[in-house]
Amino acid sequence: GLLILDYGSQYTLLIARRVRELGVYCEIWPCNDPRVAALQERGEVPARGLVLSGGPSSVHIEGAPRLEGGILSWGVPVLGICYGMQLLASSFGGRVDRAAGGGEYGRTEVVVEAARGPMAGFEVGHRTEVWMSHGDAVGELPAEFEAVARTENGHLAAMAHKTKPIFGVQFHPEVSHSLEGAAMLESFVFDVCQCPDTWNMADFVTSAVARIQAQVGERGHVICGLSGGVDSSVVAALLHRAVGDRLTCVFVDTGLLRYQERERVQALFEGHFGIDLRVVDARERFLEALAGVSDPEVKRKRIGEAFVRVFEAEAATIANASFLAQGTLYPDVIESVSVLGPSATIKSHHNVGGLPEDMGLELIEPLRELFKDEVRVLGRALGLSAELVGRHPFPGPGLAVRVLGEVSEDALRKVRQADHIFIEALRAEGLYDQVWQAFAVLLPVKTVGVMGDQRTYDEVIALRAVTSKDGMTADRGHLPMSFLGRVSDRIINRVEGVNRVVYDVTSKPPGTIEWE
Ligand code: XMP
Numbered sequence: 001g002l003l004i005l006d007y008g009s010q011y012t013l014l015i016a017r018r019v020r021e022l023g024v025y026c027e028i029w030p031c032n033d034p035r036v037a038a039l040q041e042r043g044e045v046p047a048r049g050l051v052l053s054g055g056p057s058s059v060h061i062e063g064a065p066r067l068e069g070g071i072l073s074w075g076v077p078v079l080g081i082c083y084g085m086q087l088l089a090s091s092f093g094g095r096v097d098r099a100a101g102g103g104e105y106g107r108t109e110v111v112v113e114a115a116r117g118p119m120a121g122f123e124v125g126h127r128t129e130v131w132m133s134h135g136d137a138v139g140e141l142p143a144e145f146e147a148v149a150r151t152e153n154g155h156l157a158a159m160a161h162k163t164k165p166i167f168g169v170q171f172h173p174e175v176s177h178s179l180e181g182a183a184m185l186e187s188f189v190f191d192v193c194q195c196p197d198t199w200n201m202a203d204f205v206t207s208a209v210a211r212i213q214a215q216v217g218e219r220g221h222v223i224c225g226l227s228g229g230v231d232s233s234v235v236a237a238l239l240h241r242a243v244g245d246r247l248t249c250v251f252v253d254t255g256l257l258r259y260q261e262r263e264r265v266q267a268l269f270e271g272h273f274g275i276d277l278r279v280v281d282a283r284e285r286f287l288e289a290l291a292g293v294s295d296p297e298v299k300r301k302r303i304g305e306a307f308v309r310v311f312e313a314e315a316a317t318i319a320n321a322s323f324l325a326q327g328t329l330y331p332d333v334i335e336s337v338s339v340l341g342p343s344a345t346i347k348s349h350h351n352v353g354g355l356p357e358d359m360g361l362e363l364i365e366p367l368r369e370l371f372k373d374e375v376r377v378l379g380r381a382l383g384l385s386a387e388l389v390g391r392h393p394f395p396g397p398g399l400a401v402r403v404l405g406e407v408s409e410d411a412l413r414k415v416r417q418a419d420h421i422f423i424e425a426l427r428a429e430g431l432y433d434q435v436w437q438a439f440a441v442l443l444p445v446k447t448v449g450v451m452g453d454q455r456t457y458d459e460v461i462a463l464r465a466v467t468s469k470d471g472m473t474a475d476r477g478h479l480p481m482s483f484l485g486r487v488s489d490r491i492i493n494r495v496e497g498v499n500r501v502v503y504d505v506t507s508k509p510p511g512t513i514e515w516e
Pocket residue numbers: 331332335347348349350351393394395396397437471472508511512513514515
């Protein structure tokens with residue numbers, strides 16, 4: 001198969017996932033994995049091809065991860081992506097500069113100059129839209145390399161070694177906004193590396209169930225945090241297969257939930273699957289934990305801790321309940337952890353970064369390596385309803401991260417009402433399934449308005465809708481202005497304390513989907 005060396009990109013698993021979709025086995029190793037040196041000593045080659053991921057570093061920074069020279073002596077094809085390309089360029093004697101204007105982020109059109117490597121399937125002169133996210137750029141090609149693609153203003157976008165199968169791309173072919181990125185990876189994997197397409201994910205359920213059984217043992221009892229969303233529901237269904245009635249699902253009413261969420265989840269799960277469901281009213285505990293807190297990371301950590309304390313209290317009432325299962329996905333992991341080289345912490349997703357160190361429960365996270373859309377496929381395979389599987393994602397910290405700054409009951413009321421109006425309208429006008437996620441955010445700023453000849457001085461609701469495949473990158477949702485106008489009127493008329501509505505048109509990157 002293929003080996004991916006991770007230099008800390010947000011997108012590394014996305015590369016793996018594209019390769020998986022092609023039916024090709026692959027592994028991700030950290031760039032400084034000791035196995036690399038060990039293999040070199042033994043003269044062994046671990047894969048048919050190598051991908052060097054992107055990363056947050058700059059080759060000019062001291063201590064930045066380097067290219068292990070020996071890798072190139074393996075003689076297998078290499079594809080460097082973003083930072084990976086910069087590493088290749090600098091180790092072959094090229095020059096890496098700070099990119100003009102501080103970098104390039106977002107969509108860019110590139111023109112193919114040579115049909116080689118990942119670009120072998122295109123004609124010279126072909127234009128294609130790709131996704132850039134970089135601060136440095138290759139300013140001067142190494143002597144042994146030639147340009148394979150450039151951006152419209154002449155910056156190098158892809159390069160190839162003149163005689164060896166070594167390639168670099170400055171953009172991210174693995175993200176779905178690189179329109180022909182999948183085809184580029186396909187060319188590299190099959191035409192250049194000649195990997196066999198014999199791997200499939202059909203037995204994911206079987207292997208996940210077996211792994212859970214091995215972890216829990218014959219007598220262990222599992223507490224599963226159930227939010228009513230896709231991820232935790234899929235986890236509950238998997239666990240039910242694995243441990244049967246040694247499973248208790250706990251739904252926590254945090255007070256940070258959407259309109260009528262608790263009632264909806266109760267109706268959906270009580271008496272369903274034969275799962276033991278407990279509903280815990282912890283509204284006071286969460287509000288207290290958030291009192292006086294306005295920093296987003298502190299909020300997330302406080303919420304993570306409060307969740308765990310509730311689960312621990314429930315576990316204490318059940319014999320052998322020493323496991324906590326949750327629906328952590330790969331994007332939650334990658335954006336929450338920071339390994340030296342690897343990914344900078346973007347935000348602490350409550351079910352990962354926010355866990356207290358003294359937690360008395362062992363974690364079970366069967367979806368840790370999957371992306372949302374893979375989880376949806378899995379959910380369908382496990383027999384969950386289309387409505388459940390199609391729900392928009394909702395973050396664990398709930399409305400707390402959609403009330404910017406300090407959280408109060410009144411602020412929660414405003415954002416909850418506005419969100420409900422927005423989502424109902426999306427459903428009523430058939431737009432719900434056209435976006436990946438949509439929601440309202442309450443901004444802690446006041447602006448002047450006029451209603452019924454009276455001056456108003458109230459807060460602002462921002463509406464956000466994005467399209468995405470997996471939440472790792474996202475584009476602004478193209479909702480009709482007339483629709484947004486109707487939603488705006490309804491919100492301002494019905495939500496007391498709000499007199500202005502704005503629409504967020506930021507993509508990810510550079511924004512994130514949530515505002516905190
Ligand atoms: P961001 O804001 O990081 O969000 O671009 C990406 C996706 O993840 C969701 N999200 C979370 N999900 N716990 C979760 O379970 C969290 O703490 C969390 N924070 C963000 C977000 O709604 C989007 O779908």
